Amino acid sequence: MKRTDKNQSFVWVMLVVLGCFLSPASQAAETLVFTAIPDQDESRLRARFSIIASYLQEQLGVDVRYLPVKSYGAAVTAFKNDQVQLAWFGGLSGVRARSRVPGSSAIAQGYEDQFFTSYFIANRQQVSFTASPDIIPTSISSLDVLKGVTFSFGSKGSTSGRLMPEFYVRKHFSSAPNDVFRRVGFSGDHSRTIALVESGAFQAGAVNYKVWEKAVAQGSVDTEKVAVVWKTPTYPDYQWTIRGDVDQRFGKGFTEKVTDALLEMSEPALLKAFPRKSFVPAHNDDYVPIVNVAKSVGLID
Amino acid sequence: MPRLQKQETGQEGGLSKRFFRKIPLSLPTKATLMLIGVSIVCLFYADVEVAMTSPWAELQRLMLGALTPSYPSMSELFQAVVLTVQFAVVGVMVGVLFGFGFACAYQWAPVRWFCALTRAIHELFWALLLIAVIGVSPLAGLLAIAIPYSGIFAKVFYEMLLQANPDPDWVLKEKAGVMSRFVYGRLAQMAPRMARYIRYRLECALRSSAVLGFVGLPTLGYHLESAVKEGHYSEAWLLMYVLLALIGSKKWWFNRRTWLGLTVLACVFFPFLDGVSLQNLGQFFTEELVPSPLRDVAFGSDSFQSMFSSSASLLLPWFQMLWFNEILPGVINTLVLTMLALVATWVCVLVLLPPQSMWFAGKNLRFVGQGVALIVRSLPEIVLAFIVMLLVGPSMLPAIIALAVHNGGVISHLLQHQIDELRLREDHPKGLLLFCYEIMPRISTQFMSFWLYRWEVIMRETAILGLLGIPTLGFYIDSAFEDIRYDKALLLILTAAALNLFIEALSGRLQKRLYNKHR
Amino acid sequence: MLALVDHFSGYQNRHVLRNINLTITEGESVAVVGESGAGKSTLLRQLYKLSPKTIALCPQTLGLVPTLSAFHNIYMGQLHQRAPFRHLLNLCWPQTSAWNNVLSIAKHVGVQELLRQPVSSLSGGQQQRVALARCLLQAQSEAVTTFIGDEPVSSVDQKHGGLLLEQLKEQFSTVIVAIHDRQFALQHFDRVIGIQHGSVVFDELSGNLTLQDLSAVCREQ
Incomplete structure (x- = not known):
């Protein structure tokens, strides 16, 4: 009786030791992590964006991972904390994120987002x-x-x-x-x-x-x-925003590479994830109207 | 044989004797009446209008979903179940560990305040705060459960320690060491109650796994919340059934034989370090938490006094605006909603309890009664509130009903165990009279203490009902987080915590009086 | 008349009562003596089950509701009568008639001063008196003619215990009481039944018994 007890606890101890070695997943190589605001069809977010991740990985030649979040605030926080370097934001959340990360810029928006x-x-x-x-x-x-x-x-x-x-x-x-x-x-x-x-x-x-x-x-x-x-009259909305320091980390010209990959996205299966007709270039200045509106409403300082 | 005759018109009549006849109310009765009185006053300030709705289309979809549960991806579902159990187990166990430590030092006031503060903040807000501090990571989700739970465990364990019979400890005094006295004299007594409480908390943790969705972990709660939000009712119901089955079958998979193994396994596979980033730590405390008017001010080499007066002149308008626009209305709405939900909970307990108990219900009715109680206490309040809102429109009413039904389910479940263990005399009355004369008076103290404890819980939960358009403190806190204004969020959280501490002190004082009286 | 014929009771194969044959007729006062664990309480419970409608029962644990006042606990003797609404009213706000009725009973057992206190604040002897008053109240109903008590006066001193027993005998035509005091049993009861290991050892009129006879089943404490 006593013997089996000892054996059992031995097994447990071994499992714990094993676990300690295994659990901190080794992530040595630089990985590009991106997120998206949970605006709609939240339950399919993972399925929708994991295909985008594999598309980007193929195009950029670096590991790309999608980090799901469940609130707009968390998406902005993750961007600010450098947990994600690229994000699919809404108009307001993009403005908020860029104001907190100097050097970050809007690089692409959906065709429809120009006149949302x-x-x-x-x-x-x-x-x-x-x-x-x-x-x-x-x-x-x-x-x-x-x-x-x-x-x-x-x-x-x-x-x-x-x-x-x-x-x-x-x-x-x-x-x-x-x-x-x-x-x-x-x-x-x-x-x-x-x-x-x-x-x-x-x-x-x-x-x-x-x-x-x-x-x-x-x-x-x-x-x-x-x-x-x-x-309502039209306004600019969703856009891809990227941190300013990616060029340092992933190599010169990485921002352009990401922008091109996004703009060249043409497969319907990929575009359906957003869902957008296609992507067009975007700039921070495009969102000045949103900044002004948000200030006047009191949603940003 | 001269038998005693009924004496209805004795010498004792008369007006002065009418007063003499009055029996002093028992303390639980007095306290209950007092709280009901307060809530009636609150009713005048409450916003409980009923809107004309035509909810049938939505309810039909809801019902159809109940009959056709389905889920598109079984592997996703399986992963969700595993994650949910893992998080609940690790979260609860970490909470138990710290809670027990705090309980031992609970006489020390700073520990008490610290614990009160940790549990005064809703898990959801802990999650949002932790995300800001340590990044979007599983650890943030785990801590969001473990931190408030350790505060709760500390309080409950401490109360159990107090209520343990002091005699064994006293007898051992001078004869045994501190440790062995504690283990044999106190811990042995409270162990069964502790185990029962931990099992109950595990149930809560399974439910609050929705919080973990905020850190991107696809637990059952995460999928459930999304599905309800988007109206995918077939999925929502399947997830509900799975959650119910998980909670209902808890005693088979979490018991004295399996708990250790489960805990070890859950810990081993827990990604403690995934996604944790501490680089924001400094900025968070030196910048984000600083009130916004002070953030861009350069104080330079000013004297301390001028620095103080200039920052005060900057802060005052900021604080004033917050006070009148958010804090004051938030506090009032929170208090009104809490009081009404509390009294409604009391009513719900009285309705839900008898059908669950062997004293009042046959086997079939008991099955139904316990099933209903299981469902209402397992359903997240937000789902209940949403369903009720479809019926009566947005106001405080759906919030009151959702909170009351949910908490009524919890309390009646706890009381049912107690009343079924009561041993009554052979010739006890039946039915309503049994309930009023024997059962209720006997459990009134216990009922009261569960109920008063739920007071704080209800107050915390009012936070998540912002979708009903009721501006409670929690609503403003949520907005502050959504606007990424942590300075404001912190101030509001501290206000909510202060309110919670006030309620806790009040209910604690009431409970203490009840307990002393009862002894 | 209460009768047990070849009665066995207990659980599984452990019998608490074995082969009991007893007949108690109207008008008798019976003491049941025996050591603790002999089966006295079980015997009384079995007797009660024979005719619960005509018997007022005072169990050893008294069955009082500690948080309710003495008044309410005594009043509970009336709950079997049909008037649910009245009973609920009296729970919240005692009516004059009910109060006076309870008061008159309380005077008989000497708890008239304690009616407004919760039972939990009373001493053991006072609680026994309240439980007895609850039974006495039941005697007002014509149907209830028998009293069964399990050590109903154990916490009251000899003199008052005797007085209380006489009260019970006056109000109920049949009185059956388990008791450990041998003297008491011989003094106040017509008939004494001795129980040992679940069986009846003797069943005699008290006039035919001596203290020594009782010692056989009930050792000196």
């Missing part, structure tokens, strides 16, 4: 307005019907679900969302905003236009119940 837009949607039974599926109102006075309703933004750090809609609400009503709407919530996700407005839990909300159009195309939203009230 947000939709204000409302429950048709609870908010009376005229809507047709073909013509989306572009006159900002359409927002008038939303005064005093309950309203849901998306995630707190989202450009299309929070920053731009809030900016236009402030601009049109000349007061903060809390005073314009009866109640302001943050659903945390574009698809959930749609679900909440459809159920009537919130009477209106603001969503990323791509998520809305995907939901309409898939039939996961009943357009008899929810419709678009207003479409």
